Amino acid sequence: MxxxxxxxxxxxxxxxxxxxxxxxxxxxxxxxxxxxxxxPADRLVAEMVPPPRFDSVRFDTYVPDPAQPSQSEAVRVLEDFAAGLGGRPAAGGRRGLFGFGRSKAPKAPAGPRGVYLDGGYGVGKTHLLASLWHATDAEPSRKAFGTFVELTNLVGALGFQQTVRTLSGHRLLCIDEFELDDPGDTVLVSSLLARLVEAGVALAATSNTLPGRLGEGRFAAADFLREIQGLSAHFRTLRIDGEDYRHRGLxxxxxxxxxxxxxxxxxxxxxxxxxxxxxxxxxxxxxxxxxxxxxxxxxxxxxxxxxxxxxxxxxxxxxxxxxxxxxxxxxxxxxxxxxxxxxxxxxxxxxxxxxxxxxxxxxxxxxxxxxxxxxxxx
Known part of the structure; x- marks a missing residue:
C-alpha cells in the first residue's frame, strides 16, 4: 500500500x-x-552502547530477589569480572578473574574468556550486562554492547574481516539475547568470537539458552555440534534463577x-x-x-x-x-x-x-x- x-x-x-x-x-x-x-555502517558501530533504558543501571541498582541466591552471586562475580578488566598489569603480572587482566602482549587464556548469563526472561540479565559495561574501566570506543541480532547485522554491513578489525581493539564485547537461529549464524558467530578472543577481547553474553544448547529445536544442531561446542568453550556460565521481575507484585x-x-x-x-x-x-x-x-x-x-x-x-x-x-x-x-x-x-x-x-x-x-x-x- x-x-x-x-x-x-x-x-x-x-x-x-x-x-x-x-x-x-x-x-x-x-x-x-x-x-x-x-x-550508515559507522553509526551501527558508534551506537553499540547500552540502550536508553539501561543508561543509568549499575550493579548497586540491581535488586536481587532474596529467595534466589544465584542473583546476588551473579552480581559478585560480575563485579570481580569488571575489576579484572579495569587495568593492564605489567608483563608477568597477575591476571584478573578468568585470566582477563592483560599484559602488553596478551595471549589467549587456556580457560574461558567470557561469562555467560543464563536464565529466564525478566530476571535482570540485561541490567547486569549493562552494569558490567558501565563498570568496565575503558573508553566507550573500546567496549561494545549490542544484541545478537545487532552483532550479526554489523557483520552484514561491514563484512566479516572489517568487523574483526573494528572489534579487535575493544576490551569488552557484551552480547545481549544470544540466540542461534540458523546454521549460517552458528558458523559466523563461532568464527567471529574465536578471532576476537585471539585478539584479547573479553566476552559477556546473556541468553535464555545454555551455550551448549544454542540452536536446539530450531535447526539440526547436531550437524553443527563442533561450532556450538566451540562457542560454549569461550564462556563460563552463570545461572540466574528467578521469576520475571515485571510480574513481581505489579x-x-x-x-x-x-x-x-x-x-x-x-x-x-x-x-x-x-x-x-x-x-x-x-x-x-x-x-x-x-x-x-x-x-x-x-x-x-x-x-x-x-x-x-x-x-x-x-x-x-x-x-x-x-x-x-x-x-x-x-x-x-x-x-x-x-x-x-x-x-x-x-x-x-x-x-x-x-x-x-x-x-x-x-x-x-x-x-x-x-x-x-x-x-x-x-
Missing part, C-alpha cells in the same frame, strides 16, 4: 484512520509505515482499549505514532531489523489498532525484534484488538523460538502497562 509522509498522519486504511477527536489537540500522529530509515497488564481510545490518545500525544497492526506487520517485512531502532528511536509512544494473532513465524520473529527495540527505548505501546498474550499461537509458544515469544509478550505487556497513562478515561 502507499504510505503518507510522516507529517500527514497514519495510513488511510484500517481503524487507525479514524478521525481525530473534535475536542482535543490534534498533534498529527506519525506513522511507522511511512518510515524507511537508512543507517498489577496485571491493562486490557486492550477501543479503536477510538487509541486514536484519541495518538492525536493527543506529541511524538506518538498511529498504525493499523496488520499494516505495521507488512511494513516490518520491508525494513531490515537492524533499522528497527532507528524506526522507533524518536517516538514518545506507539499506538496500534486491530492487534490480532501473528500469521507466521517470519512475521513473529520480526515483531520480537521490534518489541526488543521498543522496550530498550521505553516506548509505551497502546493497543486495541487482542491482548498481547494472544499474539502467538500455541504452535509458536511450544516451538523452538518459544523463549523469544515469551520475552516479547513480557516486554510488550510492560510497555502496555506504561501506556495506560496516555488514555483519557473520562
Amino acid at each position: 502507499s504510505s503518507p509522509s510522516p507529517a500527514s498522519g497514519p495510513a488511510t486504511s484500517g481503524p487507525a484512520a479514524s478521525a481525530p477527536p473534535a475536542d482535543g489537540a490534534d498533534t498529527a500522529p506519525l506513522s511507522l509505515c511511512a518510515r524507511e530509515p537508512r543507517v 498489577p496485571e497488564a491493562p486490557a486492550p482499549y477501543s479503536d477510538e481510545q487509541v486514536t484519541r490518545a495518538a492525536h493527543a500525544t506529541a511524538g506518538a505514532s498511529l498504525d493499523a497492526f496488520p499494516d505495521l506487520l507488512d511494513h516490518l517485512a520491508r525494513v531490515h531489523p537492524s533499522r528497527y531502532g532507528a524506526l522507533t528511536g524518536d517516538l514518545s509512544a506507539v499506538c496500534l489498532t486491530g492487534v490480532r494473532p501473528v500469521p507466521d513465524q517470519s512475521t513473529a520473529l520480526r515483531l520480537v525484534v521490534l518489541a526488543d527495540r521498543l522496550y530498550d527505548r521505553e516506548v509505551p505501546v497502546l493497543a486495541s484488538g487482542l491482548p498481547f498474550d494472544q499474539l502467538f499461537g500455541e504452535d509458536m509458544l511450544n516451538g523452538g523460538y518459544r523463549k523469544k515469544y515469551f520475552r516479547a509478550i513480557s516486554r510488550l505487556t510492560a510497555l502496555a502497562r506504561d501506556a495506560a497513562r496516555l488514555v483519557d478515561t473520562r
